[in-house]
Amino acid sequence: MRLEARNVSKRYGRESWLFRQASASVNAGEVVGLLGPSGCGKSTFCRIMAGYDQGAEGEVLLGGAPLPKSGYRPVQLIFQHPERAVNPRWKADAIVSEGWRPDEAMLESLEIRREWLNRWPSELSGGELQRLCIARALAPQTRFLLADEMTAMLDAITQARIWRTVLDLAAERQMGLLVVSHDRHLIDRICTRVIDFRQQLGPER
């Protein structure tokens, strides 16, 4: 299975094009890095690839077909800012089990403590909340994970452990990963292929 964005263009309102004719693909089991300077549109491109936003041109295909419009999303996106990705009026237990109920092994491998589950998002650190968001996104139906600066707020040791868990799971399930990061060292260490976002753009920016 392959996740593919073909010739996608995006502009916000009447502003000039953020990007035009951007293309990228990730195969099942692949770990692909996405690099580019701040503000060039990587997060926007990820949102389009996950089906949260639409380009003015182009298409996103999963296994050759458009993304499903309802039900669990097989392409999951983890944002850089977990506090913007959760409902502040839901306790952590409701947040983490929104799409599936992660088992004990999953919670343990992401170092999620049981007592966090009874807290509101405002009572959790950014790193704790992010681990809950990662658990939420790793249902067995997830085929592709788009990690947009997923571990930027975590200390180096926690970051390494979380990536180990996610990479092991991806290999086991043949899940594809798109890793957006400014951390070139991380990208070089975990990715099998790297895409420079600016080089994916068509000639008429």
Ligand SMILES: Nc1ncnc2c1ncn2[C@@H]1O[C@H](COP(=O)(O)OP(=O)(O)OP(=O)(O)O)[C@@H](O)[C@H]1O
């Ligand atoms: N909803 C929006 N309305 C208008 N402009 C937006 C919106 N969302 C993002 N932008 C603008 O689009 C541009 C690209 O933003 P985006 O977050 O996609 O870039 P990025 O490459 O991921 O940046 P970074 O590496 O800093 O996270 C930025 O200039 C941003 O201000």
